[in-house]
Amino acid sequence: MPLPSQVHADVPTTPVITQKIKPVAAVDNHVLPEHRVIGIGSGSTVPYVVERIVQQGAEVNKGRVFIPTGFQSKQLIVDAGLNLGDVDQYPTIDVTLDGADEVDHQLNCVKGGGACHLREKVLAEAARTFVLVADYRKNVQYLGTNFAQGVPIEVVPFAYAKVLQNLHHILGSPKATLRMAIKKAGPVVTDNGNFIIDAPFEREHMIDPYVIMAQIKMLTGVVEVGLFCKMAKAAYFGNQDGSVTIRWKDGKVQEIAAKNTAAV
Numbered sequence: 063m064p065l066p067s068q069v070h071a072d073v074p075t076t077p078v079i080t081q082k083i084k085p086v087a088a089v090d091n092h093v094l095p096e097h098r099v100i101g102i103g104s105g106s107t108v109p110y111v112v113e114r115i116v117q118q119g120a121e122v123n124k125g126r127v128f129i130p131t132g133f134q135s136k137q138l139i140v141d142a143g144l145n146l147g148d149v150d151q152y153p154t155i156d157v158t159l160d161g162a163d164e165v166d167h168q169l170n171c172v173k174g175g176g177a178c179h180l181r182e183k184v185l186a187e188a189a190r191t192f193v194l195v196a197d198y199r200k201n202v203q204y205l206g207t208n209f210a211q212g213v214p215i216e217v218v219p220f221a222y223a224k225v226l227q228n229l230h231h232i233l234g235s236p237k238a239t240l241r242m243a244i245k246k247a248g249p250v251v252t253d254n255g256n257f258i259i260d261a262p263f264e265r266e267h268m269i270d271p272y273v274i275m276a277q278i279k280m281l282t283g284v285v286e287v288g289l290f291c292k293m294a295k296a297a298y299f300g301n302q303d304g305s306v307t308i309r310w311k312d313g314k315v316q317e318i319a320a321k322n323t324a325a326v
């Protein structure tokens with residue numbers, strides 16, 4: 063069993079999406095009538111993504127198939143009466159929309175606060191277009207600014223102690239911990255039967271997170287790292303006043319005023 067210093071509780075994320083900051087513009091701009099295979103991510107914004115897709119109409123949706131990143135999105139797809147598929151049937155996806163724990167100014171992001179990042183990364187890679195939707199608190203210059211619990215790392219269960227040791231002593235994350243469940247004794251177990259380690263890193267590693275992402279991934283026993291580097295085409299942030307900030311891959315930043323998102 064892990065030592066007390068190696069564990070922390072699985073704190074559920076508080077939904078912060080209000081009526082005003084639904085990610086409607088992201089759906090309208092990127093889920094186009096000609097799109098047939100659509101990836102649906104995980105997190106607090108994703109129910110609103112599905113809601114908007116349903117509003118596009120039964121006619122367009124009957125010819126589409128929707129690929130989930132986990133239990134939550136599978137339920138959303140089924141409950142909405144949309145066609146369910148899987149990425150092994152559809153390894154090329156037209157567009158995937160997903161949430162994030164934090165997104166930096168270069169559209170690198172941390173994902174896996176809900177332990178879904180393995181499937182999420184497969185769906186992001188499979189997508190011709192990958193789009194992030196989040197609230198304003200996740201729009202940061204550098205990863206680790208607000209989301210301080212660390213980089214989520216999915217590991218095979220029997221290797222967790224060795225991976226922790228390597229994170230502590232080799233990769234420079236002395237506070238890396240095994241994520242513990244709340245309403246279950248023991249660790250969080252992912253949809254894939256694995257454990258999650260949360261590893262905080264100093265700012266110097268987050269300026270260009272690709273390097274540390276690759277180093278973590280090289281540790282034996284690591285299945286996937288919750289750092290998604292330069293994969294997204296755009297990130298949509300809902301602001302408190304109802305406006306939307308869009309960051310594009312090329313560095314462009316666009317603001318949509320609240321009055322223009324009011325209907326959305």
Ligand SMILES: O=C[C@H](O)[C@H](O)[C@H](O)COP(=O)(O)O
Pocket residue numbers: 075103104105106107160161162163172173174175176177178179182
């Ligand atoms: O594992 C979970 C996913 O990466 C979520 O997209 C991420 O944690 C954001 O979730 P939320 O919108 O609930 O904060």
